[in-house]
Amino acid sequence: xxxxxxxxxxxxxxxxxxxxxxxxxxxxxxxxxxxxxxxxxxxxxxxxxxxxxxxxxxxxxxxxxxxxxxxxxxxxxxxxxxxxxxxxxxxxxxxxxxxxxxxxxxxxxxxxxxxxxxxxxxxxxxxxxxxxxxxxxxxxxxxxxxxxxxxxxxxxxxxxxxxxxxxxxxxxxxxxxxxxxxxxxxxxxxxxxxxxxxxxxxxxxxxxxxxxxxxxxxxxxxxxxxxxxxxxxxxxxxxxxxxxxxxxxxxxxxxxxxxxxxxxxxxxxxxxxxxxxxxxxxxxxxxxxxxxxxxxxxxxxxxxxxxxxxxxxxxxxxxxxxxxxxxxxxxx
Ligand code: FUB
Numbered sequence: 001x002x003x004x005x006x007x008x009x010x011x012x013x014x015x016x017x018x019x020x021x022x023x024x025x026x027x028x029x030x031x032x033x034x035x036x037x038x039x040x041x042x043x044x045x046x047x048x049x050x051x052x053x054x055x056x057x058x059x060x061x062x063x064x065x066x067x068x069x070x071x072x073x074x075x076x077x078x079x080x081x082x083x084x085x086x087x088x089x090x091x092x093x094x095x096x097x098x099x100x101x102x103x104x105x106x107x108x109x110x111x112x113x114x115x116x117x118x119x120x121x122x123x124x125x126x127x128x129x130x131x132x133x134x135x136x137x138x139x140x141x142x143x144x145x146x147x148x149x150x151x152x153x154x155x156x157x158x159x160x161x162x163x164x165x166x167x168x169x170x171x172x173x174x175x176x177x178x179x180x181x182x183x184x185x186x187x188x189x190x191x192x193x194x195x196x197x198x199x200x201x202x203x204x205x206x207x208x209x210x211x212x213x214x215x216x217x218x219x220x221x222x223x224x225x226x227x228x229x230x231x232x233x234x235x236x237x238x239x240x241x242x243x244x245x246x247x248x249x250x251x252x253x254x255x256x257x258x259x260x261x262x263x264x265x266x267x268x269x270x271x272x273x274x275x276x277x278x279x280x281x282x283x284x285x286x287x288x289x290x291x292x293x294x295x296x297x298x299x300x301x302x303x304x305x306x307x308x309x310x311x312x313x314x315x316x317x318x319x320x321x322x323x324x325x326x327x328x329x330x331x332x
Contacts, residue, residue, distance in 0.1 A: 030322030084137030114158035126157035232295035234265035275326035
């Protein structure tokens with residue numbers, strides 16, 4: 001191997017590390033998964049013209065006590081940022097650190113997470129928020145306790161998505177166990193405030209909803225998306241609704257992502273990021289490779305997502321190739 005590399009270096013006229021760099025920049029597509037390891041529930045987001053993905057570490061619940069993040073300038077080459085949040089920084093975390101949602105606001109980064117997989121209102125856990133000065137962390141729990149710690153309207157407090165409307169108002173959509181609530185965030189993003197009608201929690205559950213809500217505003221419409229089916233099985237999938245308001249009603253239109261027996265099963269719990277083009281969208285989601293049956297064998301993938309001319313979302317074609325580069329920064 002040593003002599004083969006030396007030979008290649010001489011022929012190509014480059015040092016081994018330079019060759020490795022060239023090989024990486026020559027990669028034409030991201031491939032799927034976009035990074036190695038079992039990772040689920042990926043939150044894709046753009047910070048400072050870089051793509052970031054924050055997934056759940058997909059493992060037995062007692063081992064889910066940290067999160068890694070990944071960043072990319074082009075969607076093709078990904079850099080791992082290990083342990084951007086971990087047990088030492090959340091005093092009340094015991095297990096099941098799940099499904100991050102990350103936003104940049106007030107000069108800081110806020111990472112919302114689900115923890116402890118509570119089964120009733122006597123258990124300590126729910127949705128928490130951690131803050132950092134840098135998207136790579138370290139994120140530290142801001143409250144010393146959960147932000148939402150009760151099962152309200154039947155919704156397990158997990159799987160939050162934090163959405164900023166055009167007027168600057170943040171809302172959080174969240175919920176497992178087939179129920180979805182929304183709450184209104186205070187400007188500090190560390191507390192929730194009542195809606196105009198005085199209520200704190202609004203149930204907005206669409207038909208077939210199970211968990212994993214996501215919201216996108218595009219061309220004045222609110223695209224609300226969620227996961228259906230059981231995450232441990234092959235039928236897990238993503239569906240959506242289109243509304244004129246962030247409050248809904250969210251009338252189910254149809255599925256946009258589901259298993260493809262020639263590619264993978266259990267595809268769901270997604271997010272969307274916008275590329276450099278005017279209406280260029282990517283779906284980042286997890287799926288289970290063919291032949292894998294363990295619930296936690298989930299990998300993070302990316303594919304293109306297209307809207308049709310009437311504004312409906314076309315079903316996603318899952319691929320092994322992934323996507324081509326879409327750098328947001330001008331190359332120097
Ligand atoms: O990864 C843990 C859980 O799996 C998430 O919270 C669910 O949405 C499911 O994807």
